[in-house]
Amino acid sequence: MTRKTVVRLLAATACGLALAAGVLHAAVGCDLNDPDRDVKRLFPGSTGYKTLYVSISKKGGDELLKKIEARLGDRFTGLFETADVPYTMYEVFKGDALIGYIHGVNQKGTYGGLQVFLALDPAGVIKAFYFQKLTSKAGQAFRDPAFGAQFVGLTLGDFYRYDVVSGKDEPDGRVGRIKNPVPAAETDFRAALRAAKKNLILVDEFLLANAHLKHFKG
């Protein structure tokens, strides 16, 4: 065995042992699988995009988390919905002009994690809704473009009227008109709506300078 090999083996072992000791830590975020391709698909006229990495803990800590929970109407729960989750937000440009945003969030579903992505115009109006990841027996129905199309045109103002805990909207609410394609998968349907609302709140907080906060009645 040459000296170089020994050094390499030792370095590899040291790395392995260091890794085994749990040196590296990071919460799982929600990135686009293929940003170049996905941005082009969601914003066909775009010429570029900028990626921003934000987290509740960095911007405002527990105080901000409580405000966001109040706006959502639900607590951030579980081991993996915490203030230190890194959010990846994409600002999309056509030339120098900002033409929209893309953002995805993780959400707990019945059988696994959901990754709900929204494409928004600069005012925060939904242009597209889709699941990047979905573990559900009703996966096919939820992935149908017809389901995602029901979200187009909605804003955070609409979602503020929707209660994510009871799953009820105000009588004339637009969110309440979104149809569940598989009634048996009610939990995943509600999870999708909660994810969309959480997504919009985070975009409002981190990118739109809380432009929709005026609609919040809490």
Place this chain on the structure above:
Amino acid sequence: MKKLSIFEVAYKSLLRKKTRSLLTILGIAMAAWVLVSLFGFNRGYEASLNKDIDNLGFQMLIVAKGCPYEAATLMLKGGTGLKYMNESIAASVAAEPEVEGVTPMLMQVVFDPNKGESGGLAAYLGVDPVSFPKMKSALPFKAGGWFTEPEAAEAVFGYEAAELEQREVGDLYLIPEKEIEVKVVGILERTGTQDDGTIFLPIRTVQKIFGIRELTSIGIKVKHEADMKAFEDKLYKLPDVQVVSLSQVKTTIMTLVSTARVMVFSIALIAILIAMMGVINTVLMSVMERRQEIGILKSMGAMAGDIFRLVWIETIILCIGGGLIGTSLALLTARLTDVLVRGFLPYSPSGGLVAIDAGLVLMTLGVVTAIGLASGIYPSWKAARMRPLDTIRSEEES
């Protein structure tokens, strides 16, 4: 009038030159401190390193020849290329004298059409609920624990797998393609290894779900005293298997530890020699200064043996005093030494780096006493053979 024992006489003699005695004791204490700390570090470091290597679980992995045994490789190959071994191989490997334990594993991959936009792969590792947790005893749980039954429809998630799937203990998880529900019973802490992204199921459950009775790999834990290289060669004689081993890495680390041990011994030896010279010098100087006193003692009837014993006991008192102070210092500063050493080392294993036990303390005290006995021989002999008249006359002349 109280009759003084020879120990009291020796003790009082040392007290007459307090500063010199104290400095000699401090010199010996330093040597004892270095000795205990170095040997403690050598022991602690080796033990911690061994523990870290053991905590990795098995040191060898047998896979069917050409099988992509790592999840990452499997994903790169699009989930294809899994090759299988007969279950009986695990039993035959376990019977080898070098083996402490084996754990059979079966990896399976399914295509999940709902993962990503165009689908993706999901991998599951079937593990033996008895031998795997035992071998991977260092795997800590964030929540829950291992499976409740050998064929339970249960899963244990690595930290990142759980984070990605947003699973918690008690949640359900759906195995795509098979549309089978399993219950999450445990979530592991983050380890920074492949285990973080793994979904573990009982091996019998995986065999039942996928209709396969064979294995994709066998993890082997080898006994400490076994020759890993020779055992590896022996395993290669099994038909159609390949061996993935940590033996080369472990051997290299242990060779380095042995080299470090030789260095530690050398430094300790130098420290002992310096201490010995210091003691001889101090006691010899003391003997020369007390020529007249020794002469008077002899003229009063003290025998050569009495003088020899007196000087020898003084030396031993100095050495034992230094030894006790040095070992106490080493014990008191062990934690500090640990922190300082960690600051200098590029990689430190987990656990205590400095291991000082009663055995090491007693050994050091024994070594220091032996130094005292050896160092005292020459000055004592020199004092014992002084002639009373010569010593008294030399004092008068001077």
